[in-house]
Amino acid sequence: MLKVNNLSVYYNDVLALDDVSLEVEDKVITGIIGPNGAGKSTMLKSILNIIPHEGKTLIDGKDSKSSLDQIAYVEQKADIDHTFPIKVKECVSLGTYANLKLFQKVKNKEWEKVSQAIDKVNLSEYSERQIGELSGGQFQRVLLARCLVQDAKYIFLDEPFVGIDSISEKIIMETLMDLKAQGKTILIVHHDLSKVRDYFDDVIILNKRTIDFGPVKEVFNEKNLKVAYGDSIFV
Ligand code: ADP
Ligand code: MG
Numbered sequence: 001m002l003k004v005n006n007l008s009v010y011y012n013d014v015l016a017l018d019d020v021s022l023e024v025e026d027k028v029i030t031g032i033i034g035p036n037g038a039g040k041s042t043m044l045k046s047i048l049n050i051i052p053h054e055g056k057t058l059i060d061g062k063d064s065k066s067s068l069d070q071i072a073y074v075e076q077k078a079d080i081d082h083t084f085p086i087k088v089k090e091c092v093s094l095g096t097y098a099n100l101k102l103f104q105k106v107k108n109k110e111w112e113k114v115s116q117a118i119d120k121v122n123l124s125e126y127s128e129r130q131i132g133e134l135s136g137g138q139f140q141r142v143l144l145a146r147c148l149v150q151d152a153k154y155i156f157l158d159e160p161f162v163g164i165d166s167i168s169e170k171i172i173m174e175t176l177m178d179l180k181a182q183g184k185t186i187l188i189v190h191h192d193l194s195k196v197r198d199y200f201d202d203v204i205i206l207n208k209r210t211i212d213f214g215p216v217k218e219v220f221n222e223k224n225l226k227v228a229y230g231d232s233i234f235v
Contacts, residue, residue: 001023001024001025001026001059001060002023002024002026002047002057002058002059002064002154002185002187003022003023003024003056003057003058003059003061004020004021004022004023004043004046004047004055004056004057004058005021005055005056005057005058006019006020006021006054006055006056007019007020007021007043007046007053007054007055007056007057008020008053008054008055009039009042009046009051009052009053009054015208016037016039016042016208017039017042017043017046017053017208017209018208018209019055019209020039020043020055020206020209020210021055021210022204022210022213023213024185024187024202024204025185025201025202026183026185027180027183027184027185028180028185028186028201028202029176029177029180029186029188029199029200029201029202030185030186030187030188030200030201030202030203030204031188031189031190031196031199031200031202031203031204031216032044032187032188032189032190032203032204032206033189033190033191033193033196033203033204033205033206033228034205034206034207034211034228034229035207035228035229036191038206038207038208038228039206039207039208040158040189040206041075041076041158041189043206044073044156044158044187044189047064047071047156048064048068048071048073048156049064049065049068059154069152070152070153070154071152071153071154071155071156072095072146072147072150072152072154072155072156073147073155073156073157073158074140074143074144074146074147074156074157074158074160075158076158076159076162076189077136077140077159077162077163082131082132082134082139083132084131084132085130085132086130086131087127087128087129087130087131088118088123088126088127088128088129088130088131088134088142089111089114089115089118089127089128091131091142091143091146092114092117092118092142092145092146092149093106093110093111093114093149094146095114095117095145095146095147095148095149095150096110096113096114096149096150110149113149113151114145114149115127116148117145117146117148117149118142118145120145120148120175120178121141121142121144121145121148121171121172121175122141122171123138123141123142123145126138135164135165135168136163136164136165136168137164137165137167137168137169138168140160140161140164140168140172141168141171141172143160144157144160144172144175144176148175148179152184153183153184153185154184154185154186154187155176155179155184155185155186155187156187156188157186157187157188157189158189159189159190159191160172160188161190161192161195162191173199176188188200193225196216196220197216197220200216201215201216202214202215202216203215203216203219203220205219205220205224205225205227205228206228207227207228207229211224211227211228212224222234
């Protein structure tokens, strides 16, 4: 189980997260929602130990820092360089490095996993293409395939559906449902409130502090959304 205890993050003088505490159920898909600048990305980065923070982030009772190999992460698209000259299959194979020893090469067995993952996200025909030639949705599918290869227990996706086509969105969502059925725990930062009921089992509503978290049926309600987004959201 993933737990966040009294997490606070400052960027210089700006308080981005204020004493956030919450729990994420295992083996479900949890959405993280909240307005722009609510600290959603900051929360994932804290669990991943990428940024300095106060408080604790725990996986099965231990500091998440000791289980980073258990987490596959796709950062927010704006932060990724996809002009980098690398083929689709090479990009996906990077997911195997988490499981390889230093200087060990990707072997046939791993290439087989890479090819299966590419197939899973319906990109077999694109395996030899440069990532720079892909559409936004295809590239997002490549990044998900990389997570599949990593075979981590936790999958963190930061706004995976922004600016992508509806076919890619459907393929990604179906793949995530399969991963859930395999027992993976999936955490998705998301801003389109209209999809929350369809996509997520649980939801975390964030605006610098925890507004609420739990099953969508219980916490995704008008009262909580007004606290998070302000009254204007229902006008
Ligand atoms: P969200 O993902 O919910 O949109 P973020 O976690 O990206 O929000 O950011 C939360 C707050 O922290 C925002 O006010 C943002 O401007 C600020 N922030 C995020 N990253 C940095 C950074 N590297 N340096 C300074 N301020 C930052
Ligand atoms: Mg963000």
